[in-house]
Amino acid sequence: MPTFLDTSADDFPTRFREFLATRRDVEDDADAAVAGILADVATRGDAAVIEYTARWDRLTLTPESLAFTAAEIDAAIAEVPAAEVEALALAAARIRAYHERQLPEDLRWTDPAGAELGWRWTPVSAAGLYVPGGLASYPSSVLMNAIPARVAGVERLVICAPTPDGKANPLVLLAARLAGVDTVYRIGGAQAIAALAYGTRSIAAVDKITGPGNAFVAAAKRRVFGRVGIDMIAGPSEILVIADGDTDPDWVALDLLSQAEHDESAQAILVTPDRGFATAVAAAVERRLETLERRAIAGASWRDFGAIITVADLAEAAAISDRIAPEHLEICTADPDAVAATIRHAGAIFLGAWTPEAIGDYVGGPNHVLPTSGSARFSSGLSVLDFMKRTTLARMTPGALAAIGPAAETLATSESLQAHGLSVRARLDRLNREPAP
Template identity: 75%
Template sequence: MPSFLSTTDADFETRFSALLGMKREEAEDVDTAVASIIADVRARGDAAVLDLTAKFDRLQLTPETLAFSPAEIEAECAKVSPEDRAALELAADRIRAYHIRQMPQDAMWTDEAGASLGWRWTPVSAAGLYVPGGTASYPSSVLMNAIPAKVAGVARLVITCPTPNGIVNPLVLLAARIAGVDTIYRIGGAQAVAALAYGTQTIAPVDKITGPGNAYVAAAKRRVFGRVGIDMIAGPSEILVIADRDNDPDWIALDLLSQAEHDASAQSILITNDAAFGQAVAIAVEKRLVTLARRDIAGPSWRDNGAVIITRDLSEAAALSNRIAPEHLELCTADPDALSLEITHAGAIFLGAWTPEAIGDYVGGPNHVLPTARSARFSSGLSVMDFVKRTTLAKMTPAALAKIGPAAERLAISESLQAHGLSVRARLDRLNTSGENGGAA
């Protein structure tokens, strides 16, 4: 049974706080193992990567076969049906069109002191995308990670994707090719992250690593953070649906189940202002669970982590949603646009009942890599911004330095940083003793 809460219950605050604080994922303690894998890859390079791949993926590779050859990629891609290919291409086009709009603008201006100020954005030179193997090997995630990098202008984009026992997902290779990935290495785990961060004889190091992975991959990303940039460490997926009674309970049930089927530790929450509707959705969920292919995952997720919360009105629902800061938020209400203005923390909002969250997973356009575990309070989904960085620019004229330099000198002295002050003073003195004052006098 999922939790049923109502804001009019006397113990609501206690139970809602417990829901907020719920720990759905046991952190496996893999850090020691990961530290030694990283050290091994740093010390022995390719040899370590090959040994670890033989051990964990039961796959014998050589430096020459670490990456898929163009012919192998071609052969795998040929296995994909025209319909699947067309769907991937539609998704890629829409994701690209959305992310192109995220490109930040350079700026440069001259202020009233005569100082020219601004910034310039440049792409990361090389990025590595981790793609899980096995059943969690999602071609849609390849598009969602690779396309923003390509839009940003990343010159070298590589993938690492383990192929346990040599088993490959053709759709992953096709998605990589559609997205413009340069090289695909058939390695995974902490050894793949270490190879991307530090490089080996065969694998050139990258500057940024993104993409989801298991506990080993997550621990390795934490460890190499600083040496390279990383994206977020994602937790189990979550959906929050705010729905009024003018919805089909079956639609809402399917939306809740579409998160629940990801992982037994996923979380699906319905908030509604109508108790009868809440009950109807819960019944619809149970009905769908009977036949759902992944019922052994979705069932435990819904019963252990799911919740139905009844509120007095939709504003109260929005306020609770802001405390949860959900990864995915559906607003299935009469005026979702108006309600969305009350939302202050959410990774992605899906407006109206005709926008099931699954649209956003594949073809909507926005990224499906989103902040989990309440981190939408302080972070954003993956975007072009993850693959660019800003260089600030400042240019003084002699006149500008004459105007603002004395304040810099004074602050430097107040912080006991004499050389800072002298570097300004030496220039100010030149202005005073020469005609080189740029009109500042």
């Protein structure tokens, strides 16, 4: 049974605090093993990668066969049914159109002191995307990671995707092709992250690594962070639905279950002022659960981490949502924009009952890589900016330096940084001796 909470109950503050404190992520300590794998790949390169792949993926590779050839990709893609090709192409086009609007602008201006200031954005040169094998091998995630990188202008874009027993996912290869990925390596685990971070004879190092992975991949990403950039380490994901009670309870039940079916530590929460609706959704969830293929997973998630919170009104619902800072927030109310305007922390907002969260997972356009476990309080979903960096620009004229240089000299002196002050003073002295150039 999920947790039932009512904000009018005397013990609500305590119970809600306990609910917020519930840890959903399993502490899977792969760190020690990962440290050894990273060091081994850093030292022995291709040979180490090939050995680990033989051991864990039961796949014999050579330096020449680490990457799929274009012909291999062509052959795999040819198996994909036309309906799936079309759906993936539609998703790619919509994701590309959305992310193209995120391209930041350079700026340059001259200020009243005569100083020319600004900044400029440049893409990361090379990026590597990790795509898990097995159950969590999602072609949609390939699009969500690769397309922002391509839109950003990343020159070299590669994927590492393990193929246990040599079994590749044709849809992953198709998504890579649609997104414009240059090379797909059939390697995974910490050894793949190591190859991307340190480089080997056959796999050139990248500057940024993104994409989800198991505990080994997550630990490896943490360890190589600093040498390369990484995206956030994803925790268990969640959905929160705010509903006023005028939506079909079955729709909301399916939206909750579409989060719960991801894995047993996922979390689905309904917040509503309508107690009758709360009961109806709970019943609809049980009904739908019986018919789902993944009912074991979705049922465990709903039982252990699911919650229905009844509130006084929509204002209170928004406040509760902000305490949770959900990855996905669905607002099924008469005026969803009015509720959204009062929300401060959410990874993505889905407005109105006609916008099921699943649309955002595939074809909406916005990215589905979003901050989990409350990190929407301080971070954002994946975007084009994650594959770019900003360089600030400053150019002084002799006049500008004369105007603001003395203040810099004063502050340098107060911070006991003498050479800083002298570097300004030497130039100001020249100006005092000679007319400005």
